[in-house]
Amino acid sequence: MGNSKLYKGSLSTIILKLLSKGNKMYGYEITQKVMTLTKGELKITEGALYPALHKLEAEGLLDVEIAKVDNRLRKYYKLTEQGTKETVSKLAELENYIKTMQILINPKFSLE
Amino acid sequence: MKKLSIENIQFIDRYLSHEIIFTDIRAEMVDHVASAIEQKMTDGDSRTFYYIFKDYMIINKELLYKTNRKFLRSIDYKAGKRLLKNVFSFKGILIFLVVFFSFNILENYLQPQQFLKVIKNSPMVILFIIGFIYLISIKRRKERFSAIERLGLYFLFIHQFSYIFFMLQNKDYSFTNENLLLLTLTLIATFLLTLVLMFLFTAVQYKKEYSLKFKNV
Numbered sequence: 001m002g003n004s005k006l007y008k009g010s011l012s013t014i015i016l017k018l019l020s021k022g023n024k025m026y027g028y029e030i031t032q033k034v035m036t037l038t039k040g041e042l043k044i045t046e047g048a049l050y051p052a053l054h055k056l057e058a059e060g061l062l063d064v065e066i067a068k069v070d071n072r073l074r075k076y077y078k079l080t081e082q083g084t085k086e087t088v089s090k091l092a093e094l095e096n097y098i099k100t101m102q103i104l105i106n107p108k109f110s111l112e
Numbered sequence: 113m114k115k116l117s118i119e120n121i122q123f124i125d126r127y128l129s130h131e132i133i134f135t136d137i138r139a140e141m142v143d144h145v146a147s148a149i150e151q152k153m154t155d156g157d158s159r160t161f162y163y164i165f166k167d168y169m170i171i172n173k174e175l176l177y178k179t180n181r182k183f184l185r186s187i188d189y190k191a192g193k194r195l196l197k198n199v200f201s202f203k204g205i206l207i208f209l210v211v212f213f214s215f216n217i218l219e220n221y222l223q224p225q226q227f228l229k230v231i232k233n234s235p236m237v238i239l240f241i242i243g244f245i246y247l248i249s250i251k252r253r254k255e256r257f258s259a260i261e262r263l264g265l266y267f268l269f270i271h272q273f274s275y276i277f278f279m280l281q282n283k284d285y286s287f288t289n290e291n292l293l294l295l296t297l298t299l300i301a302t303f304l305l306t307l308v309l310m311f312l313f314t315a316v317q318y319k320k321e322y323s324l325k326f327k328n329v
Contacts, residue, residue, distance in 0.1 A: 027140060028147035046144060047175045051182045058190055066139070066325050071118040072125075072146055073139035073326075 007042055011052045013094050014044075016061065016079065016087040024065060024078040027053065053077055061086050114153040116146050120161045127169070132180045134258035136322065141176055145169075184262065191263045191314070198310045198317075208306045215298045224290070231297045235274040235304040242312050243267060249319075255326075259318040263311065270307045277304060 007014075018033055019025060025033070030053075031044045056062045061083035065076045079087065116124075125142050132138040149164050157164055198204055219227050250261060277300055 026143065026147075028144045028151075032151070045175060046141075046172070046179050047182070050140065050179050051186065054183060054186055058186070064325060069143075070115050070146070070150075071121045072143050074143050075140045 008048070010094060011044070011048060012056060013087075013090045015049075015052060015056065015077075016083060016090055019062070019077060019079045020084070020087045022078075024076040026074050026076050030077075056083070114150055116150055116161060120149075120165075121146055123161075124165065127165075128176070131177050133256055134261070135255040136257050136259075136325075137180055137183050141179070145172075145176070148172075184258065187258045187262045188265060191259050191318075192266055194317075195263065195266055195311060195314045198314050199307060203313070204306060204310050207309055208302055211305050212298065212302045215302060219294070219298075224294070227294070228297070231294075231301045232278060235301055235308065236278055238305055239271055239274050239308050242308050243271070246312070246315060257318070257322045260315055260322070263315055263318065267311055270304065270311060273307075274304050277301070 014034060015030060018030060027046070027049055031046075031049060034042050034044050053062065057064055057077070060080060062077045063080045063083075065078065067074050067076065121142065124145050125138065128138050128141055128145070132141055145165070145168060148168060149161065152164050152168075153161075215231065218230060222230065246264070246267065250256075250264075
């Protein structure tokens with residue numbers, strides 16, 4: 001991951017979120033989607049993305065489908081039922097983390 | 113979006129195959145590299161495939177190979193974990209009990225010295241047979257899959273344990289209780305045989321999974 005080590009801990013959540021709309025996506029597509037959504041701020045490298053995808057697959061959160069596309073094999077990832085549940089809890093965890101960080105970094109603007 | 117030709121894809125595949133030997137890992141890397149090159153072409157890079165590929169690999173080669181190494185490490189861990197899980201599963205325990213009671217039945221029909229020979233040799237004989245089947249099935253496959261082959265690492269461990277077990281029995285034991293000695297050796301041999309059989313079971317499990325994943329290809 002190019003930009004910051006801060007993003008590293010959230011990589012799994014980012015992947016799960018991208019796949020949460022019932023989409024199936026392949027590795028390169030995920031890197032491009034993240035780059036587009038963050039306007040180039042966040043670049044996920046192969047070295048970070050694929051181990052994370054394989055880990056999520058091994059944990060049973062992602063399912064894999066292999067298809068022949070444009071003369072080559074393409075590995076699509078999609079959420080399993082367990083993955084869908086885990087996405088909800090991971091997103092809630094991340095939102096809590098962001099709120100806490102906001103309180104710490106910018107106490108004046110926090111709601112509490 | 114511009115698309116690469118089948119020759120271009122084969123070129124990438126051949127190039128990566130020197131370092132990334134397993135089909136399941138390489139297929140994903142080939143797609144990644146091809147997609148990146150197609151994107152560059154679509155974004156206006158007018159050079160030929162070869163030059164774009166060369167530049168891409170200069171920057172990303174080490175990262176791709178690092179990803180491969182990371183994947184292999186995680187596969188080693190996962191394959192070992194699955195093997196252990198299978199050994200201690202209901203099926204594994206059942207096999208352990210069947211082998212153990214088979215040894216006990218056999219003990220009634222053999223002389224103690226003959227029975228000791230069976231106990232001593234059976235793990236190595238079964239290991240040899242299963243190892244042979246495993247090697248032949250790997251060599252016959254056109255495609256190489258990571259988990260099936262990396263599982264072989266654990267086969268070597270089991271082989272080493274079995275060999276040590278085999279060698280230890282050539283020594284004189286100071287056991288005064290012969291029954292206790294026989295029971296201990298039977299338990300060790302049973303465990304080794306269970307490990308070998310569950311190794312084969314795990315390899316077949318992986319083979320089925322890969323066949324299912326790659327069935328449409």
